[in-house]
Amino acid sequence: MSNKKSLGLVLVVLGFLLLALTGVRTISSPDIFTHIALGQAGGVSADPLSYTMSSQPWIDMNPLYNSMVSFFWNLGGAGLVTLVHVLALLAAFIMMLRFSKEWGGPVSQGLALLLCARLLVPVFNPGPGIFFMLFSALFLTLLYRVKNFNLLAVLLMVLQILWTNIHPSFLFGPALILFFAFENWQKTRNASRTAMVTPLTTKLFGLSVAALLVTLINPNLINLHRHIFSNWLVLTGKENIEWVSLFGQFFSQDFFNNLTRFALLLGAGGLITLQKRLPTMITLLALTGAILSVISPDMTHLFAFLAFPFIILSFNAVSEYLSRTLTMVFKTSDTMLHDVLTVITLILIVISTGSLVTNRTYTHIGSASRFGLGIEDGAFPVAAAGILSRADFPKNILNIAHDGGYIALKAPGRKIFCDTRTSFYGEEFYKTLDAALRGQPGAWKTILSDWNPHAVVLNGCWPDAGALANRLISSGVWKLVYFDGATVILVRNLPEYETLIKDASIQSQGVAILEKSRTDYLEQSKGFVKAGNPARLIGAGGIYLALNRPQEAQSFYEALTQNSPKMAGAWLGLGQSLILQKQLSKGLAYMEKAADITPRNGRVWIGLFQAYQLKGDDNKARNAADQLNKFYKAEKATVEQQAVKEQKRASTKSAEKPVQNPGTAPEMPTQLK
Structure with a gap:
């Protein structure tokens, strides 16, 4: 040959x-x-x-x-x-x-x-x-x-x-x-x-x-x-x-x-x-x-x-x-x-x-996978599977489609709310669920009246998980019982779940898993083989930021931006966490990096619009508003983001600055503070 x-x-x-x-x-x-x-x-x-x-x-x-x-x-x-x-x-x-x-x-x-x-x-x-x-x-x-x-x-x-x-x-x-x-x-x-x-x-x-x-x-x-x-x-x-x-x-x-x-x-x-x-x-x-x-x-x-x-x-x-x-031109x-x-x-x-x-x-x-075989633990409620199988855990759970199949597989005796069989559940089902999770009162009441879930199991990497967790905890009707970055579990604040709510061991378990994941990620990222995109850490940053804990969020986002500089969400989160700590100029610079990476992302422009309004930079705020008009999708926005959109409209007419103070953080279990 x-x-x-x-x-x-x-x-x-x-x-x-x-x-x-x-x-x-x-x-x-x-x-x-x-x-x-x-x-x-x-x-x-x-x-x-x-x-x-x-x-x-x-x-x-x-x-x-x-x-x-x-x-x-x-x-x-x-x-x-x-x-x-x-x-x-x-x-x-x-x-x-x-x-x-x-x-x-x-x-x-x-x-x-x-x-x-x-x-x-x-x-x-x-x-x-x-x-x-x-x-x-x-x-x-x-x-x-x-x-x-x-x-x-x-x-x-x-x-x-x-x-x-x-x-x-x-x-x-x-x-x-x-x-x-x-x-x-x-x-x-x-x-x-x-x-x-x-x-x-x-x-x-x-x-x-x-x-x-x-x-x-x-x-x-x-x-x-x-x-x-x-x-x-x-x-x-x-x-x-x-x-x-x-x-x-x-x-x-x-x-x-x-x-x-x-x-x-x-x-x-x-x-x-x-x-x-x-x-x-x-x-x-x-x-x-x-x-x-x-x-x-x-x-x-x-x-x-x-x-x-x-x-x-x-x-x-x-x-x-x-x-x-x-051959013809150069005679080669x-x-x-x-x-x-x-x-x-x-x-x-x-x-x-x-x-x-x-x-x-x-x-x-932006994949959650890495080279190799097995399950990407941080992408699913792997560590929380044992909690879901507890005898005192509520029967009816509310979960997003992404986690449904895994929960059904690992807890076969438990019925799930939904999974990814889109042709089975139908478009209207997902629209109602999506609107409910994003805070629309009518859709949320429909979910509660039709299905009466007593537990909410959220994937931390779902972009609006933090907003929903904050909303539920602040209502006083729900209690946060478990959080490990990948999974957030809340249950109704009812006497029958008191043992579960007060179980400090599962709260400590989640925090320990999260901390180990951060340590492993930082160690693995030092070598030639990278650690990939750590779903658990990405979720943790978003949850801490939504719960108004910017210092904790900052620590996660700094690790992410250092090892994954093309992750716009990490730059956005890092910028927002710094702004909450009154480091406005530095935070804005990081958020602008997010816009450079994903210039068509409406979430990035919502954050920038708020930040420019807070700084008093009307020209950049107007530009952010123009971008927001292009890429904002009302059906994909939380009630908090829709409020920002309304603030944009109002500010365009009256030039009044919206209030930016997110308020006090909701009460969290001691082990998670």
Whole structure:
């Protein structure tokens, strides 16, 4: 084997290694826990997890996947679950590479793997969506490699039934057969110069119909299809609950957005520079992926997969065009560009791999995950799970969707308020919950009257957790019983919970866990391998700041800004904590750093508007007000933030400064002071 061929093979192998390492991360996405909990519950017609939907008909869209992932969880825990999904991802891309090798050499393949891996970084999470890739790749492999039609039909029907019971994208199976039939018809027409339909084309159309019919083989029959069509916006990620992480909005996503644009422009370049007829299947797959990426950023992983063959084609076509141009204009060797691209690709893959394994990538994009296996403890109520299982803990709890699946898995005897099954709970349910948690009186009364929760379990990283905790504690109706940064637990101030409320041991436990997390974070951040984004510390800073404890908040935010300088939320919190300590100029400087990192974040501009008003800088206050008008979303604001918005309107008319003193801190348990 020549040196060039050997180096080309190295590029492809390293590309697949990078792709695999992209998935080797601690679990910080909540969906997988809901699937495991449903698998543990077994096949039931009523919802086994929540008390809010116990009487509602439930359509399980992933029955086989839930059972499968539950099996792997019992066998090897979170690590095995992650590895199974990584292997499925690798298998899918390997099959797609074999399907598209004729359209580009090793350098184009290596570049395509690098680009797809980078696109996958923010959105890869263990979940049934990975099996969309696997089944799509299996369908394509069989369609192009199995020549016996009867055998092909049997294999595809079996796969279609499995696909139907694993992921709601199963209707893409019949679509792939239609794409293949259309490609077959097009080839026949080009060969004979007539628009004839061959017997094979007819059979393929019939096979597509048969594949559609066997999708009825599922526990819900046609009701599954109805549910999918009525909730297609939710299922395509149009109405997603969170992006990257609960605190992802406080990190710049410019690199990822630009990378997606580059991939789309690269595809356009391939269309223009390719000197052959466009391959029908590869083009249709890329077009489908591009449409999904435009619908929702959450679909970018599917875009990366579906467009992978076309990305190979595009890199090859564009590089050949550039090579021809350079040869003609500068009289250079036609292999020069190939050699340069080979070296660049190798360097970029090595750099990307190093950035992943040292956690720099996760830190920069705002992910709560780190390189490795297991659960990211700070992203879920891991340390608080034992408290939730106590006999004296209230029966009805109020939790955000992010934590629901984990609580259901770790406390199977306890019913949760909700989880991330967006198509099941429905848009109105989440809107009511969101409005209630953000302090809207009518929505909060609805939650209390309809469900009567006696405990609130908050994720500290939810951006408005601190405001809600402050509001509930200040009311005197609720008592704070546990806080460890990652989790805040409040219960009704009732006699039946007196033992729980006065249990100093659980209060001390939370503080000890938080302090250890801070110590570990500071120690781990000294080395070459970074500690990532510590969800527990991020949550602690926000909670302390909302409870008007700026010195404690400052200590956390200083640690965060020192080790994660691209975290706008940490700069914002540090600035606000200093302003509360009457260090206005220094605090403003830090808050302006937050605006530089995330200039489209309404929360940042609310803080800056208040600070400029306090300083008396009318010009900058007006500019902050203009930015606030652009990016403020009333439906996503707490009642406190809405009050600031009203203050802005009033100040625009009367030029009166709003009162900035947040008041006294609510009473906290002694152990948390």
